[in-house]
Amino acid sequence: MTDVLLRQRSEDPVAPREVVRRSARRTRNWAALVWVAPAFGMYALFVLYPMLQSIQYSFYDWDGIGPAKPAGLDNWKAIFTQPELLHSVEHAFILIVFYSVLPVGLGLVAAALIRELRPGAFSTTARVMLFIPQVLPLVAAGIAWTWMYSSDGLVNQVLRAVGLERHTRAWLGDFTFALPAVGVIGVWVMLGFCTVLLLAGIGKIEPELYEAARLDGAGRVHEFLAVTLPGLRRELVVCTTFTVIAALASFDVIQISTQGGPGYQTMVPGVEIYRLTFLQQHVGQASALAVFLAALVLVIIWPIQRLGRER
Amino acid sequence: MRSLNLYRTAVGAVAALLLAACAPGGNSEAGPAPSKPVSTGVGSQPVTLRLLVNSGVDVPFYTALGELFHAKYGNVTVKVDNQDYATLTTNVAHILAGSTAPDIVRVSQLGNLIEDHLLTNLDPYAKAYGWDKWPQSQFASTRVGPDGKQRGTGSLYAVGPGFGLTGVYYNKALAQRIGMSRPPATAAEFDELLGKAKNAGLQPIMINGKDGGSVYPLQNLVMSSAAAAQAVQDWNYAKPGATINTPATVNGATVLQRWGRSGYLPADVNDIDQTRAPREFLDGNGVFFPSGNWQAPGLDKSGAGKFGFFLFPPRQAGGPSYAMTAAANLGIAAKSSHSDVAAAFLDFIQTNTQARQDTVTLGGLAPAGPADAPPPTAAAGSAVAATVGAFQELLKSNGLVGFMADATASIHVNSLIPQTQLLLAGKTTPAAYAAKVQSDYERDLRR
Numbered sequence: 102m103t104d105v106l107l108r109q110r111s112e113d114p115v116a117p118r119e120v121v122r123r124s125a126r127r128t129r130n131w132a133a134l135v136w137v138a139p140a141f142g143m144y145a146l147f148v149l150y151p152m153l154q155s156i157q158y159s160f161y162d163w164d165g166i167g168p169a170k171p172a173g174l175d176n177w178k179a180i181f182t183q184p185e186l187l188h189s190v191e192h193a194f195i196l197i198v199f200y201s202v203l204p205v206g207l208g209l210v211a212a213a214l215i216r217e218l219r220p221g222a223f224s225t226t227a228r229v230m231l232f233i234p235q236v237l238p239l240v241a242a243g244i245a246w247t248w249m250y251s252s253d254g255l256v257n258q259v260l261r262a263v264g265l266e267r268h269t270r271a272w273l274g275d276f277t278f279a280l281p282a283v284g285v286i287g288v289w290v291m292l293g294f295c296t297v298l299l300l301a302g303i304g305k306i307e308p309e310l311y312e313a314a315r316l317d318g319a320g321r322v323h324e325f326l327a328v329t330l331p332g333l334r335r336e337l338v339v340c341t342t343f344t345v346i347a348a349l350a351s352f353d354v355i356q357i358s359t360q361g362g363p364g365y366q367t368m369v370p371g372v373e374i375y376r377l378t379f380l381q382q383h384v385g386q387a388s389a390l391a392v393f394l395a396a397l398v399l400v401i402i403w404p405i406q407r408l409g410r411e412r
Numbered sequence: 413m414r415s416l417n418l419y420r421t422a423v424g425a426v427a428a429l430l431l432a433a434c435a436p437g438g439n440s441e442a443g444p445a446p447s448k449p450v451s452t453g454v455g456s457q458p459v460t461l462r463l464l465v466n467s468g469v470d471v472p473f474y475t476a477l478g479e480l481f482h483a484k485y486g487n488v489t490v491k492v493d494n495q496d497y498a499t500l501t502t503n504v505a506h507i508l509a510g511s512t513a514p515d516i517v518r519v520s521q522l523g524n525l526i527e528d529h530l531l532t533n534l535d536p537y538a539k540a541y542g543w544d545k546w547p548q549s550q551f552a553s554t555r556v557g558p559d560g561k562q563r564g565t566g567s568l569y570a571v572g573p574g575f576g577l578t579g580v581y582y583n584k585a586l587a588q589r590i591g592m593s594r595p596p597a598t599a600a601e602f603d604e605l606l607g608k609a610k611n612a613g614l615q616p617i618m619i620n621g622k623d624g625g626s627v628y629p630l631q632n633l634v635m636s637s638a639a640a641a642q643a644v645q646d647w648n649y650a651k652p653g654a655t656i657n658t659p660a661t662v663n664g665a666t667v668l669q670r671w672g673r674s675g676y677l678p679a680d681v682n683d684i685d686q687t688r689a690p691r692e693f694l695d696g697n698g699v700f701f702p703s704g705n706w707q708a709p710g711l712d713k714s715g716a717g718k719f720g721f722f723l724f725p726p727r728q729a730g731g732p733s734y735a736m737t738a739a740a741n742l743g744i745a746a747k748s749s750h751s752d753v754a755a756a757f758l759d760f761i762q763t764n765t766q767a768r769q770d771t772v773t774l775g776g777l778a779p780a781g782p783a784d785a786p787p788p789t790a791a792a793g794s795a796v797a798a799t800v801g802a803f804q805e806l807l808k809s810n811g812l813v814g815f816m817a818d819a820t821a822s823i824h825v826n827s828l829i830p831q832t833q834l835l836l837a838g839k840t841t842p843a844a845y846a847a848k849v850q851s852d853y854e855r856d857l858r859r
Contacts, residue, residue: 164528185826251680270680274682364834
């Protein structure tokens, strides 16, 4: 958006004299401020102010009701010294593979395949089926998957049916497989979102490009790499941003399916923050972890956004 | 340049805001509420008493109690609201601090409610109604010391209609198959029975390890290993210097780990939750099911007379038996303007014969109250009758101990559940288990 405006301005054929331009811009800015003020006021009140409050709380030892005691950097030190808190952050990073890398990758493949289908009942069905998980509340999805993963659930029934009896296990109660199993729920939820968004993006790529690629003798793989992938840059950035945030801030699926167990195997910062706030009433510690998590999300999202903007 | 200036201004503004903002939270000088003169009557003015309880079984139960109370005192109407357990537990402090606080609230954990002066001190009412002449062990868990943290001492802040109680259910038919003619008299005998069940191709124990059921037998093993419960009770009540890092805990954890290794516990124990475990037990998967009296009405309903109940056996025959207990506690909001009527209601539900009967049949709880109160009736041979009988016995022998899970607000979910799961998976040692639970406990109490 901004670069479009910039380009327009620089391409402006009649460059007005310096002084005039400056004052004009200033008036325009003040007018703009007036227009922005109501929205900014709301944003400041409901987003910025609470954010600053969280930062403030993170330096206190406070139970949410009674008096707060200044705690210096204790809450922040705890994030890096308490193994459970640090591990929860590690798990969030592992979840990026499941919430982000796999859905975006598989979504690309699915979108490319669906594009080749002639529009009709089959392609619509495929689209609907992939998108349905987005319609379900995550809590319902978490419960359903918990049933499927249980000892006599669907997953193990299928394994038994195909003779893989010895690989059956209580997936969510297994120390090795609990985190990947939770991750698969993430893949299932995110895949539809990525596919639909990428399909929409593919629709915007000019058909002539595909035709040209075909005429130049490009195969499917080559066509995908040379036309589809570059054409989807912006959609890919949106998908990745959205899913990475979902991975780092994951809460509902874990809270419903494993509550962080077995042991501490699937504990994530979201669940920790919830427990610290509402169960332990350590609002200060929870705020520190929440601010840390928000900063972490920004640090990771920043390069992805830069990547999307480059031309 | 301009943008840089803007940026500087913004940063300056933020910094100023942070500095100017005073510390969050309430007034540190607020002392305990001065005790008002109390009266034991309900007056004659029309009063609506607002109760806030957990969703589910609480609602019909407390509604019935409210109707009984209204039948006796026509001017008092009891209105029962509910929130699901997790929502109420997490929001209770804010509800009590708010301007529309209910008169009576179901408190599952006292947390910081006392420190923050949100509940009414019930000492004057205990004196006025004579609760202080009843067996006092029933009130220990809701007495809180002047520091607002240590329990089992100090003033009374909550009372309730009845108690949860743990023990071991058994499937009578399966027990007969392994030659169990009477409940085991010692822990060693129980261990033998588990071995027999395993050899007979049965699942010896059904238990929910996913959400903490496996912590019950652990605590029982700790207490029977020590043949005493004082250390655990002190720990539960946050008595200064209390520790759970003891030889008894290491022994208990060792036995539980061995049970897991020997296949006495289900292979997928860490994946079984509290809705699945009773279902499996009802279906005959499991000879024994360590759980609480809240399961008894359900078991009787699905299989009347098929299931028995015994208290976890002591180390030596005839030694002291212990069970974990937790009261269904009700507290009076500090902001309630009808505290006298609320206290009359609390006295009524503990003493009225019909209310005590409802406590058993509707609430699935064992009522305590005065020592000479007649115990409620239950069908002979039912699981409910067995739990009510066991409770009366323990009330007299002082064998009721709080749940380790209630020692701090988060010890259950953050330490006991994950550590017991690690123990059963062989990923931690009994000694490391005891040490870790203790260190988490100290951190929770900020010691």
